[in-house]
Amino acid sequence: MSESLKTISPIDGNLYIERPYTPSQTVTQMLVAAQTAQDAWKHASIEDRAAILTGCVQNFESKKENIVDELAWQMGRPVKFGAGEINGFVERASHMIAIAEEALKPIEIPQKEGFTRYITREPLGVVFTIAPWNFPFMTAVNSIIPALMAGNAVILKHATQTHLCGERMVDSFVEAGLPKDLFQIVVASHQLAAEIIQSDQVEYVCFTGSVPGGKAIETAALGKFIGVGLELGGKDPAYVRPDADIMSAAENLVDGAMFNSGQSCCGIERIYVHADVYDNFVAAFVDIVKSYTLGSPLEIETTLGPMVSATAADFVRRQVLDAVGTGARALIDPALFPADNPGTPYLAPQVVVDVNHSMRLMTEESFGPVVGIMKVSSDDEAIALMNDSEFGLTASVWTEDVDAAIRIGDQVETGTWFMNRCDYLDPALAWTGVKNSGRGCTLSSVGYESLTRPKSYHLKTAV
Structure with missing residues (x-):
C-alpha cells in the first residue's frame, strides 16, 4: 500500500x-x-x-x-x-x-x-x-x-x-x-x-x-x-408535465444534469416527459446541450470540464453503449465536442432516448454528463417510474399547477421535492435522503x- x-x-x-x-x-x-x-x-x-x-x-x-x-x-x-x-x-x-x-x-x-x-x-x-x-x-x-x-x-x-x-x-x-x-x-x-x-x-x-x-x-x-x-448516492428524476414551461424546464434541467460534468449526487440523471410535450422538450433540451463547450477547466469559455478521472468517464461511456446496444438512441454526436477523447476524463455530454428501466443508464448512478429521457402518458406512470429506484435523494416536477405538484410530491419517495427547480440545497431546509x-x-x-x-x-x- x-x-x-x-x-x-x-x-x-x-x-x-x-x-x-x-x-x-x-x-x-x-x-x-x-x-x-x-x-x-x-x-x-x-x-x-x-x-x-x-x-x-x-x-x-x-x-x-x-x-x-x-x-x-x-x-x-x-x-x-x-x-x-x-x-x-x-x-x-x-x-x-x-x-x-x-x-x-x-x-x-x-x-x-x-x-x-x-x-x-x-x-x-x-x-x-x-x-x-x-x-x-x-x-x-x-x-x-x-x-x-x-x-x-x-x-x-x-x-x-x-x-x-x-x-x-x-x-x-x-x-x-x-x-x-x-x-x-x-x-x-x-x-x-x-x-x-x-x-x-x-x-x-x-x-x-x-x-x-x-x-x-x-x-x-x-x-x-x-x-x-x-x-x-442518487439517481435523481424529473417529471415534465404537459402544462410546464417547456423552455424553462429544458434550460434548468440541462443545467441540473450537466453542471459539474454531471458529478453531483443530486444532479438530474433521468427525465420523464409527458407525451403531449415530449418532442418539443427533447428538441429544446438537445439544442441547449449542444451549446456547451468541453475543454480545459482553466479556460474561461469552458462550460464542461473533464470528469474526475478516465475511469469515471469510461464508466459513463459503457452505460451509454449498453443502452444503445439494447435499443436506445444517443442524440449527441461526440464530434461536436472535439475535446472528447476515449480513455481520458474528457467526455462529451450525452442525451439518450428510447430508454427503459431494463437499462443500467436509467437505474444505476451515472455521475457523469449523461441523461436518459423517457416518454410517459400520465402522472401515475411518472410517479411509479420515479419511485422505481434504490435511491431517493431529490426529485422534481415541472408544472404550473402547485396543487398537482404537492399531490405528486406526496407520493414520491425522496428526501427533497422540488417544483420548477432542481440540483440545489437550501440551507434552511433539511438535507436528507431515503432508501440507499x-x-x-x-x-x-x-x-x-x-x-x-x-x-x-x-x-x-x-x-
Missing part, C-alpha cells in the same frame, strides 16, 4: 499534490488534543462561537481567487463556475451560524407546580467528517460549521482528489483565530479512517460518498454506539439535532 496520498489532476493526468499519511501515533495525539480543545470550547457562549466562526468564514472567502484555480486542478471544475462553490460554502455557513442560537436553545417544558424542568442540547464531543471530492467545500461545510457551532471539535478527512481543499479550510479557520486543535485535518487511508471511527474519542461520523463507502462506515462503527450520518441515498440529516435547524445530545433537568423546587 502507498505511504502517501496522491492527487492526480484530471486536467493533464499529472501529480498535483502529495501528502504522507498521518502516522497512527500522531492521529491518537490529534484526537486527544481535539478532546482537550472541545472541553474548553463547549463552555463558550453561542454568541462567541458565532463571532469567531463568522471571522473564519470571511477569511476563507477572502482567498476565493486562489481556491478557484486549485479546485479546477484537483477535480476539473471550470474556473467559470468555481466561485459558486465558495459562495455556496459561505451561504450555508452563514445560515447555520445565524440559526444556531434558536436551534440550540433549551427546550421549554410546560410548567408544573413545584418543579423546574427543561431539556438542553449538549455537544457530543469530537465529530469525524469524511468529505467527498465533487463539491469539496459545500458538502464539508454542511457538518463542519454546525458541529463547531454546537460546541464540538471536528477532525476532517477529505477525499484524496481534493485533500488540498480540506487544508485550505483548516488553515483559513486557524489563521482567523479558531482555537488550536478544535478543527484539524488528517491524511488518512480507508483503514486509518476506520481506526479513527473505532477509537474511543469519536462520538459522531458525518460521511458523504458512495453506497459501498457508507456500508464501510457503518461496519467500522458497529458496536461503538456512536451516531453516523450518511449522505450517499442515506440516513440522517444536515442543514436547517433539524441538522443540529444529530450533532447534539439531549440532557434533561428535573428540579424539584418545593417540598
Whole structure:
C-alpha cells in the first residue's frame, strides 16, 4: 500500500499534490488534543462561537481567487463556475451560524407546580467528517460549521482528489483565530479512517460518498454506539408535465444534469416527459446541450470540464453503449465536442432516448454528463417510474399547477421535492435522503439535532 496520498489532476493526468499519511501515533495525539480543545470550547457562549466562526468564514472567502484555480486542478471544475462553490460554502455557513442560537436553545417544558424542568442540547464531543471530492467545500461545510457551532471539535478527512481543499479550510479557520486543535485535518487511508471511527474519542461520523463507502462506515462503527450520518448516492428524476414551461424546464434541467460534468449526487440523471410535450422538450433540451463547450477547466469559455478521472468517464461511456446496444438512441454526436477523447476524463455530454428501466443508464448512478429521457402518458406512470429506484435523494416536477405538484410530491419517495427547480440545497431546509441515498440529516435547524445530545433537568423546587 502507498505511504502517501496522491492527487492526480484530471486536467493533464499529472501529480498535483502529495501528502504522507498521518502516522497512527500522531492521529491518537490529534484526537486527544481535539478532546482537550472541545472541553474548553463547549463552555463558550453561542454568541462567541458565532463571532469567531463568522471571522473564519470571511477569511476563507477572502482567498476565493486562489481556491478557484486549485479546485479546477484537483477535480476539473471550470474556473467559470468555481466561485459558486465558495459562495455556496459561505451561504450555508452563514445560515447555520445565524440559526444556531434558536436551534440550540433549551427546550421549554410546560410548567408544573413545584418543579423546574427543561431539556438542553449538549455537544457530543469530537465529530469525524469524511468529505467527498465533487463539491469539496459545500458538502464539508454542511457538518463542519454546525458541529463547531454546537460546541464540538471536528477532525476532517477529505477525499484524496481534493485533500488540498480540506487544508485550505483548516488553515483559513486557524489563521482567523479558531482555537488550536478544535478543527484539524488528517491524511488518512480507508483503514486509518476506520481506526479513527473505532477509537474511543469519536462520538459522531458525518460521511458523504458512495453506497459501498457508507456500508464501510457503518461496519467500522458497529458496536461503538456512536451516531453516523450518511449522505450517499442518487439517481435523481424529473417529471415534465404537459402544462410546464417547456423552455424553462429544458434550460434548468440541462443545467441540473450537466453542471459539474454531471458529478453531483443530486444532479438530474433521468427525465420523464409527458407525451403531449415530449418532442418539443427533447428538441429544446438537445439544442441547449449542444451549446456547451468541453475543454480545459482553466479556460474561461469552458462550460464542461473533464470528469474526475478516465475511469469515471469510461464508466459513463459503457452505460451509454449498453443502452444503445439494447435499443436506445444517443442524440449527441461526440464530434461536436472535439475535446472528447476515449480513455481520458474528457467526455462529451450525452442525451439518450428510447430508454427503459431494463437499462443500467436509467437505474444505476451515472455521475457523469449523461441523461436518459423517457416518454410517459400520465402522472401515475411518472410517479411509479420515479419511485422505481434504490435511491431517493431529490426529485422534481415541472408544472404550473402547485396543487398537482404537492399531490405528486406526496407520493414520491425522496428526501427533497422540488417544483420548477432542481440540483440545489437550501440551507434552511433539511438535507436528507431515503432508501440507499442515506440516513440522517444536515442543514436547517433539524441538522443540529444529530450533532447534539439531549440532557434533561428535573428540579424539584418545593417540598
